[in-house]
Amino acid sequence: MIEIKLTGKIGVAELACLLFISNIARLYLSYPRALIEGGAMAGWIVAIIATLFSLLYLWLFITLMKNFPGQSLVEVHEKLLGRFLGTLVNLFYAVFLLALVVAFFREYSEAMISSAMPRTPLSIIVGVFALAAVGTAFFSLDTLARTARLTTPFIVAALVLSLVTVLNFMDWHNYFPILGTGPLTLLTEGFKYSLISEGVLAAVLFPYFQDWIHFRKATFFGVLGGGVAMIALVFVYQGVFITNEAIEQSLPYYRLVKVISLGRFFQRIESIFLLSWGMVGMIKLAVTLYAGALVLTKTFRLPDNRPILWLSLIVTVSLSFLPKDLPTAIEFDTFMRIWGLVPAAAVPALLIILSNFRKRKGAAP
Amino acid sequence: MKAVLSKLIALVLVCTLISGCSGAREPNDLAYVLAIGIDKGKHDKLRVTFQIANTKVAAAGNTGGGGGDKPVIVASVEGPTIFACMNLLNTVTSRPITLAHCKIIFYGEALAKEDMAKYVAPLVRFKELRKTIFVNVAIPNAEECINKTMPLLEMNPSKYYELKPISQNETSLFKQTMMKDFYKDFKSVTADAVTAIIGVNDGKQEEKEHQVPQPENYPSFLPGQIPRKGEMPIESIGCAIFSKTKMVGQINGDETRTLLMLQGLLRQGYYVLPDPRVPNSLITLLIKQGKKPDVQMDLKNNVIRQTIYLEGEIAAIESSENYEKPELKTLLEDHFNKLTQSKCQNLLAKLQQDWQSDAVGYGVYARSQFLTYAELTKLDWLDRVYPAIDIQVEIKTIIRRTGLILKTTPAPGQPESED
Numbered sequence: 067m068i069e070i071k072l073t074g075k076i077g078v079a080e081l082a083c084l085l086f087i088s089n090i091a092r093l094y095l096s097y098p099r100a101l102i103e104g105g106a107m108a109g110w111i112v113a114i115i116a117t118l119f120s121l122l123y124l125w126l127f128i129t130l131m132k133n134f135p136g137q138s139l140v141e142v143h144e145k146l147l148g149r150f151l152g153t154l155v156n157l158f159y160a161v162f163l164l165a166l167v168v169a170f171f172r173e174y175s176e177a178m179i180s181s182a183m184p185r186t187p188l189s190i191i192v193g194v195f196a197l198a199a200v201g202t203a204f205f206s207l208d209t210l211a212r213t214a215r216l217t218t219p220f221i222v223a224a225l226v227l228s229l230v231t232v233l234n235f236m237d238w239h240n241y242f243p244i245l246g247t248g249p250l251t252l253l254t255e256g257f258k259y260s261l262i263s264e265g266v267l268a269a270v271l272f273p274y275f276q277d278w279i280h281f282r283k284a285t286f287f288g289v290l291g292g293g294v295a296m297i298a299l300v301f302v303y304q305g306v307f308i309t310n311e312a313i314e315q316s317l318p319y320y321r322l323v324k325v326i327s328l329g330r331f332f333q334r335i336e337s338i339f340l341l342s343w344g345m346v347g348m349i350k351l352a353v354t355l356y357a358g359a360l361v362l363t364k365t366f367r368l369p370d371n372r373p374i375l376w377l378s379l380i381v382t383v384s385l386s387f388l389p390k391d392l393p394t395a396i397e398f399d400t401f402m403r404i405w406g407l408v409p410a411a412a413v414p415a416l417l418i419i420l421s422n423f424r425k426r427k428g429a430a431p
Numbered sequence: 432m433k434a435v436l437s438k439l440i441a442l443v444l445v446c447t448l449i450s451g452c453s454g455a456r457e458p459n460d461l462a463y464v465l466a467i468g469i470d471k472g473k474h475d476k477l478r479v480t481f482q483i484a485n486t487k488v489a490a491a492g493n494t495g496g497g498g499g500d501k502p503v504i505v506a507s508v509e510g511p512t513i514f515a516c517m518n519l520l521n522t523v524t525s526r527p528i529t530l531a532h533c534k535i536i537f538y539g540e541a542l543a544k545e546d547m548a549k550y551v552a553p554l555v556r557f558k559e560l561r562k563t564i565f566v567n568v569a570i571p572n573a574e575e576c577i578n579k580t581m582p583l584l585e586m587n588p589s590k591y592y593e594l595k596p597i598s599q600n601e602t603s604l605f606k607q608t609m610m611k612d613f614y615k616d617f618k619s620v621t622a623d624a625v626t627a628i629i630g631v632n633d634g635k636q637e638e639k640e641h642q643v644p645q646p647e648n649y650p651s652f653l654p655g656q657i658p659r660k661g662e663m664p665i666e667s668i669g670c671a672i673f674s675k676t677k678m679v680g681q682i683n684g685d686e687t688r689t690l691l692m693l694q695g696l697l698r699q700g701y702y703v704l705p706d707p708r709v710p711n712s713l714i715t716l717l718i719k720q721g722k723k724p725d726v727q728m729d730l731k732n733n734v735i736r737q738t739i740y741l742e743g744e745i746a747a748i749e750s751s752e753n754y755e756k757p758e759l760k761t762l763l764e765d766h767f768n769k770l771t772q773s774k775c776q777n778l779l780a781k782l783q784q785d786w787q788s789d790a791v792g793y794g795v796y797a798r799s800q801f802l803t804y805a806e807l808t809k810l811d812w813l814d815r816v817y818p819a820i821d822i823q824v825e826i827k828t829i830i831r832r833t834g835l836i837l838k839t840t841p842a843p844g845q846p847e848s849e850d
Binding site: 106181325 | 444455456558561562563593611614615618619620795796798799801802803804805806807
């Protein structure tokens with residue numbers, strides 16, 4: 067097994083913060099809009115359903131990893147599926163994680179251009195994100211986890227403050243008819259937007275958790291925290307904007323913070339929130355890039371993940387320029403949301419069945 | 432060596448990154464638009480008027496300088512779209528135009544009577560413009576109104592637009608609507624938009640023959656009709672009523688207060704009413720909304736029952752009647768309730784029958800009667816249900832305070848109160 071050296075221990079709080087930040091990154095993009103489009107007035111119910119589904123996917127990974135202490139998802143695949151098939155599945159996971167990086171590089175950078183820096187070239191924004199992401203990931207996972215731990219209070223404070231300061235614009239009538247597009251549609255839309263990559267991330271990084279109990283705690287609180295943040299944002303956003311208006315917006319969070327206006331002096335403060343937005347983007351990209359590179363490193367049994375990190379960065383940055391415009395990038399993201407459920411839910415479910423089947427047959431799980 | 436190299440790289444990176452983004456624009460190098468007026472063009476499709484802050488004067492304001500320059504510069508450009516006009520204006524000014532600090536948008540009356548959605552949506556999309564700016568309808572046109580806006584009380588012209596809503600809170604004679612709310616009502620299937628109207632008063636109204644409103648309907652003026660003289664020719668009174676995306680009518684100052692009352696948004700206003708016991712004598716009440724109206728919607732029987740709760744204070748009694756006394760206070764409350772109820776019914780008749788506009792927003796109360804959005808849209812509130820629904824309004828007023836007088840006593844020669 068390949069051992070990547072850590073420079074220190076990683077605690078539950080650090081990893082939970084890392085997964086929380088990774089989970090809420092989608093909150094700053096057009097994702098909340100998609101939930102509202104799916105559920106109309108009940109977009110917030112879609113967010114609840116999606117969170118419940120994502121906790122279910124997480125449970126799959128928690129259950130799967132219980133039988134493989136100290137091993138990462140890469141080793142689990144090879145053990146359960148054999149060397150050849152395991153390698154193929156591992157490569158599929160690496161592609162999945164790096165494809166997420168590609169989508170986020172482009173969408174985050176486009177979001178920055180659309181909101182705060184309309185005159186800055188895309189290459190500069192992508193370049194800064196890439197530099198920040200690889201810079202943090204280069205110093206190993208514990209640097210990344212500690213950065214996440216340090217920035218989480220500021221990110222949460224910014225999020226809470228931004229939601230509280232628009233409460234004066236909320237209208238309770240916006241939540242009615244309460245079931246929006248109807249119960250069945252809410253359920254299917256909740257499933258459609260339930261993809262989270264944090265289960266995969268956590269399973270790949272499993273050896274860095276102190277034990278399975280810590281793994282369970284950190285992943286649960288990270289994903290639940292992210293889900294709560296998403297539900298809160300969609301709920302407040304829907305209270306402020308009626309459905310027909312809410313589904314028009316490309317960047318719901320930015321639109322929300324632009325509304326903040328408490329008297330003549332407390333307004334025009336969206337730039338403060340953009341800082342937290344940038345922090346989240348940087349950490350999300352760094353951890354996903356790190357995990358993607360780690361899967362490749364372990365799959366190819368390399369002694370160090372850093373050369374792969376650089377290679378992965380170059381490939382993902384280059385690919386992020388391929389979509390010709392923002393709608394194409396969002397289309398790619400939508401494609402990922404549906405097919406991403408294969409590595410995030412279907413494969414771990416199959417592996418659990420396989421593992422239990424082996425157990426029953428008396429073999430090692 | 433490695434540590435020194437790392438620090439050096441970090442230093443270079445920090446210096447590069449904090450020196451500013453490549454698209455940065457210095458605040459001193461921009462021309463700040465404070466107000467935009469959009470009218471129908473004489474030759475092209477639109478005539479857009481920009482009121483630009485003269486930062487030279489604003490900066491000199493605190494030191495007493497300024498050299499007698501105007502605090503604002505006004506320029507009008509014709510073009511096919513708002514942004515095409517803005518682009519053209521950039522060919523004239525030395526500084527690039529920015530709408531980041533724009534406070535208000537005026538739509539000319541003629542334009543407002545067209546499909547306004549196509550003139551509002553582009554501004555909602557535009558990232559520089561904040562959606563918390565105000566939208567007004569200008570009578571007769573936006574250009575004239577902007578040209579005549581003279582913020583004489585303010586050194587900083589932007590403050591004029593920022594303080595305007597506060598004066599609305601004092602009088603409730605107009606309703607300032609933010610762009611986000613205006614756009615929301617355009618998109619809504621259960622409410623119509625309403626916003627303030629402004630107009631030019633040439634100061635000659637006082638000399639002209641004009642009908643003095645009945646005391647109970649005071650002040651039933653529209654912009655340009657207030658009998659007054661003096662500087663500051665622009666006045667805001669009354670509201671523009673929209674049906675879907677078109678302006679269909681105007682309501683005067685008194686009707687605006689009634690509309691706000693029905694919406695549950697009446698901040699406060701002085702109401703003049705004839706004394707119920709003494710002819711030719713007037714009473715003034717300061718009225719504000721007590722609590723949010725209670726609206727019961729019965730879609731089965733096609734009826735809305737609304738109860739409006741008001742609170743008041745006696746501001747002035749001309750006669751020597753002791754209205755502070757509980758029995759007479761009740762009489763006064765009932766008198767006010769009747770007058771206000773009749774005003775509400777008159778306004779609702781106009782809105783429902785003449786204009787088919789749910790400017791009050793009763794439709795939002797219908798929303799909770801349905802479980803799904805499909806059921807709500809099937810209802811077709813604005814076109815089918817609202818114009819025909821029976822709206823019954825009940826007013827409940829409590830005069831909480833009597834000002835600084837607890838008992839009115841007659842002056843020598845005045846008749847004593849009968850009680």
